[in-house]
Amino acid sequence: MSGSPDAAPLAQANWHEVPRKKKYDYGRLIFQLLFLLPAVAFLLVFMFYPIEETFRTSLMQTSGVGESTYIGLENYRALIFGVHSEEFRAGFVHVLIWAFWSIVIQIPLAFFIAFSLVAYKSRFTGVLRVVYYMSSIIPSTIVAMLGRFVFAPKFGVIATLSKTLGWTWLARIDFLGDSGNVFWSLFAIATWAYIGFGIVYLMANIEQISADIREAAELDGANRFQYAVYVVAPMVSYPIRILAIINTVGCLKLFDIVYLMTQGGPRYSSTTLAVVLYRQGFVNWHYGLAAAIGVVIFLMSLFLSVAQFSLQRRGGDIA
Amino acid sequence: MFRTRSVVLVLVLLGLVLLAGALPAFAQSKVKLTVWGRDLPDDDPAHQYIKKVVEGFQAANPDIELDYVALGDPGLMDKVKVVMASGSGMPDIFQSWGGSVMGGYADAGRLLDLTEELAHIECSEAAKGAMTWKGKVYGVAPFFAVAGVFLNEPVFEELGLTVPTTVEELEAVADTLLANGIQPFACGARDLWPTLALYMYLVDRYGGIDAFEKARSRQIRFDSEPFVLAAQKYQDWVKKGYFGETPLSEAYGDAQVSMAIGLAAMHVTGSWMCAQYSDPEFTDQTLGFYPFPEMPGGKGKLTDIMGQTDIGFAASITAADKVDAVVRFMEYAMSVEACSADPGRICSVPGVPAPSRLTQMAAEVFGTAEAIQFWWDQDLPPAVTTPLNTTIQSFFMPETDVKQALAAYEDLVAAALGPVK
Known part of the structure; x- marks a missing residue:
């Protein structure tokens, strides 16, 4: 057939098509680049350049106003071993404590509330879901003001209630001024403010568990607590792990509620890395030190984010 | 007839076009002055002065377009710091408390030297000194x-x-007072800075007016005798309960309320509170203003007074091409007309009567001053001011060793200003 007179034009046509396929489609490339350009420019200007500048500034002695001097790793040394170490170490330790207790307290609490809302579904479930989530959408300034109003001595909610009930021991507790109590006072407010997201996130996952599994557990004689602990919790372990990482990264950046309620005090009793960063940069005019703290927060967040992605890869989709 | 009407119509239209063309040029000839302040020019009694300045200056100077922006506290300080650091977006004039913060901007070349232009404005020496840095005047301090x-x-x-x-x-x-169930002192230690006023006086009364200046100029350490004695006295008073049971939970606003309802009997703070403490809508108590007592055997005197700018304005280098408008603003800010609108602050302009008995008492204390020490946190560089207030706040914690706390502060000062010579 190939030697037939009709085959010759076809072969000629195929011979012509081969180089056409190899030809690069520059129009398409330009089109792709044009669409990528805004995103790339945005990332370069608002993400990579500030990160590079933060790293560079962390090696300088600068007040932000006037000249800068290169001092190598001196800012890091001052933070870890030098005159600023007390405040930095306090901030560093506090974010780790925050992260620990948020995993130990906030996540189990969010899980049990989410489970209760799913397991004991009623006509109030929707309303309760809104109520729990509402705290998450209230601006942190308002949350901090409410927190101050609750814990304020003499005229606060707790002080007034305890006076009304005659509980003088409660009225005497210094919630925000005692270095032993201040963490738990702030943690209580933060738990209220941030738990809503965890509840809604876990509810969405628990609701996806098949009803057959629940029936099977009931047939095996499991009560609701056992069903929650031994069946549901393992099934939502992946979202719980993700929530733990989100909480930990959030703790590293914790600023608003702490600064607005106590400014990190008394002394450094409730300070966090972000509060130390703000104070060094914008109050004490130590831009270099503030940048060094920013680098520490960035590296810790990066490490946790990598861990999060690695978990996602291993955990796969929600069961 | 029709022709005449057409000609008139064309002429009117031509006139309108010419006028429209000339309007932008006219508008451009108006100087625009951007002023950043802390308070809103509203009806709040504490904002009456700024309201008068904004409205009165605009009315008296129609050729200047005043753009006043209220940024609040600490918004004003933060935003000024950011624009001064970047060197762009600076206002022509901004509210300033003078001292070392203003000095930092001046050293960086961000401020407009108005030494000659403001020389004719009369005011108290203390107020003038507050807006002077290294011999140059950068603004005015009406209060x-x-x-x-x-x-x-x-x-x-x-x-x-x-x-x-x-x-x-x-x-x-x-x-x-304590025995009668009344809290002796209101403070507001949670907010850090309110703790400073009492400590400044205690150090002065132990070590004299030059104790702080010697430490600042690195002749003595910040953990030397007068500082330690003052800290020990402060902590002793805290332990005795002079500041109540929960002083570190109380903000400056709480301290004011304690005074307003008679829960606390004394408040060591600045005379800016005169307006509020005289306001019958805020308090039904009758308060007086007195100098801080002397220390028997101490070096400080009753006439050593701590003071600072209450309201001040400085000009940035951005306004270099509109110095005339800037000076006219400063002149109006220092006028008797504008200053008389304030209901409580001590005015540094001669001829402005004290608006209340309390302000009169504070003005008398100011008038008896033989030596004035600028508020420490305005006199020290920003690198060590908040750590100072944090250190003083720690005196409120019974477990704090005040000597160690002051030694730690001295290390910070040594790192920022150099060791004692």
Whole structure:
């Protein structure tokens, strides 16, 4: 057939098509680049350049106003071993404590509330879901003001209630001024403010568990607590792990509620890395030190984010 | 007829076009002056001065377009710091408390030297000094505040107490107040800076007016004797309960309320509180203003007064091409007309009457001053001001070793200003 007179034009046509396929489609490339350009420019200007500048500034002695001097790793040394170490170490330790207790307290609490809302579904479930989530959408300034109003001595909610009930021991507790109590006072407010997201996130996952599994557990004689602990919790372990990482990264950046309620005090009793960063940069005019703290927060967040992605890869989709 | 009408119509239209063309040019000839301040120019009694400045200046200077922006506290300080650091977006004039913060901007070349232009404006030497840095004047301070003791006079009268003139008398008064269920001092230690006023006076009364200056200029350490003695006295008073049971939970606003309802009897703070403490809508108590008592055996005197700018304005280098408008603004800010609108601050302009008995008392304390020490946190560089207030706040914690806390602060100062020579 190939030697037939009709085959010759076809072969000629195929011979012509081969180089056409190899030809690069520059129009398409330009089109792709044009669409990528805004995103790339945005990332370069608002993400990579500030990160590079933060790293560079962390090696300088600068007040932000006037000249800068290169001092190598001196800012890091001052933070870890030098005159600023007390405040930095306090901030560093506090974010780790925050992260620990948020995993130990906030996540189990969010899980049990989410489970209760799913397991004991009623006509109030929707309303309760809104109520729990509402705290998450209230601006942190308002949350901090409410927190101050609750814990304020003499005229606060707790002080007034305890006076009304005659509980003088409660009225005497210094919630925000005692270095032993201040963490738990702030943690209580933060738990209220941030738990809503965890509840809604876990509810969405628990609701996806098949009803057959629940029936099977009931047939095996499991009560609701056992069903929650031994069946549901393992099934939502992946979202719980993700929530733990989100909480930990959030703790590293914790600023608003702490600064607005106590400014990190008394002394450094409730300070966090972000509060130390703000104070060094914008109050004490130590831009270099503030940048060094920013680098520490960035590296810790990066490490946790990598861990999060690695978990996602291993955990796969929600069961 | 039709032709005449057409000609008139064309002429009118031509006139309108020419006018429209000329309007932008006319508008451009108007100088625009951007001023950043802390307070809103609203009806709040504490904002009456700024309201008068904004409205009065605009009315008196129609050729200048005033753009006043209220940024609040600490918004004003933060935003000024950011624009001064970047060197762009600076306002022509901004509200400033002078001192070392203003000095930092001046050293960086961000401020407009107005030494000659403002030389004719009359004001107190203390206010002028506050807006002067390294011999150059960068602005004006129409109001100057002094620290002293606000005191609940009826409570004192009821308990048969007299105004203390020595620290020993002050302690006796505090003990009597405490025994009668009244908190001796209101403070607001949670907000850090309110703790400073009392400490400044205690150090002065132990070590004299030059104690702080010697430490600042690195002749003595910040953990030397007068500083430690003052800290020990401060902590001793905290332990005795002079500041109540929960002083570190109380903000400056809480301290004001404690004074307003008679829960606390004394408040060592700045005279900027005169307007509020005179306001019958805020308090039904009658308060007086007195100098901080002397320390028997100490070097400080009753006439050593701590003071700072209450309201001031400085000009940035951005306004270099509109110096005339800037000076006219400064002149109006320092006018009797504008200053008379304020209901409580001590005015540094001659000829402005004190608006209340309390302000009059504070002005008298200011008038008796033989030596004025600028508020420490305005006199020290920003690198060590908040750590100073944090250190003083730690005196409120019973477990704090004040010597160690001051030694740690001295290390910070040594790192920022150099070691003691």
